[in-house]
Amino acid sequence: MKIKFTLLLILISSVSHAQMTHQDSLNSVVNEYFRLNVKVFQSGSSQSDIDSLFSLFSEDFTYLHPNYGGTYSRKDLYDGYINNQKNGRYNGRVADIKVTNRISGLNAVSVEKRFVTRKDDTLSEGEPQMTLFEFRDGKIYRIHEFW
Template identity: 35%
Template sequence: MKHILMGFLAMFALMVQATETESLSKAQLEERVKAINILQNAILMKDSKVSEVDALFANFTDDFQYVHKVYGGTYSRQHLYNNYVKFLKEGNYNRTTPRYKIMSMIVGHDAVSVERQQEREGTLENHLSVFEFNGSKVSKIIEYWK
């Protein structure tokens, strides 16, 4: 009986190890944020394509959430994807210069706080966002700006 119990415990420990996702290093997290920023900017450019939306969303987990309390609360991955495609097809993305420039990052365990700057109507605005990661994919973006 003791051997059976030990066997189950060993199997459980192996299953837990197999499902744990390896955390990225500080440098890897910073590179992932930079890459996602580039992809987000690409979608907002004039003549962008749905394939660019697909490229961005390939970097998100299946259970990804976008949280922006000022602009509607929490959005699922599918809801956000549908909005991007809808606005793209309606011709709402027509920038000629990238929207966001990364100003600074603070890296934590599986998360990065990001200060990004955009020019809006001739005025520079800084925005705070937090990117949470599950392995190499973004599991959540929380926006803290108006």
């Protein structure tokens, strides 16, 4: 009887641990996404910084932002990042991205975030914004902005 009970506890523990590990890995990718975005947004960032960011995305990745033109393919978004960098739009004004709330589910993470901007050596937090990340095979395959 003790052996069956012990085996049951081990099984329950391993199932809980596996689920926790999955959510932790998704959250880790989201954290890396924000870290790399902040790096790209700085003056002096390089194309390799953009390439590092895009390595988090699946080949069939899409970016949905209804308030900024709708749906973008991976290539469209990549070209936009390169264009913004070449035109000096990544100038360090975005100092950080602060995640204030997070809900993790099966192959999805929803975050509430705020852009932290720099102006004349003063930092200020923007309005809260919602972003949904969807995953497939450990890669981000869709980002949907709700702001």
